[in-house]
Amino acid sequence: DAGVIQSPRHEVTEMGQEVTLRCKPISGHNSLFWYRQTMMRGLELLIYFNNNVPIDDSGMPEDRFSAKMPNASFSTLKIQPSEPRDSAVYFCASSPFSGSTDTQYFGPGTRLTVL
């Protein structure tokens, strides 16, 4: 299996622009997670989907952020409008099931820079 696939790997944009990050989970996994990593705050969970349904979005910072999972093989994280403080590495992860013993498999991340 190719693992979790994220695109783009790097994104540079200007403040105010819309940014869309994409994720393809591992086939057969029914849970998907979006994380953000910064030097100041470390790794934070943004949102968790189970069977394509958002279950926990308490980590989504504000209304500028939105995430969708239209089917089991694709998810997007959108920032509109983007701000310099959104600069971070965004990781997508998937797991076969959701529970306290499952393993989450992380993608390589998207490094976002907002100028």
Next chain:
Amino acid sequence: DAKTTQPNSMESNEEEPVHLPCNHSTISGTDYIHWYRQLPSQGPEYVIHGLTSNVNNRMASLAIAEDRKSSTLILHRATLRDAAVYYCILRVGGTSYGKLTFGQGTILTVHP
């Protein structure tokens, strides 16, 4: 969520064993102890997990104290590729989906 405490950094020499400690004095009976690591410029990867008994896999061993208030990740022979940030995470058991909450972790440096 129950918290974990890890040293900020540790150093080791190549081919020597490494013992990475983690304190979790407020752990509850259903919390699982998970370890993930993050190699430079990569996403985190799963290492090992356990509940009460010591665990071994191809990557590492996990030694859990009898009172479960601490645990130790053991890398039996460190290689340069093991240089990473190691995260000790408690995951709530039961019906919870077991949210992964990452702390600051331990930066492991391996010297040739």
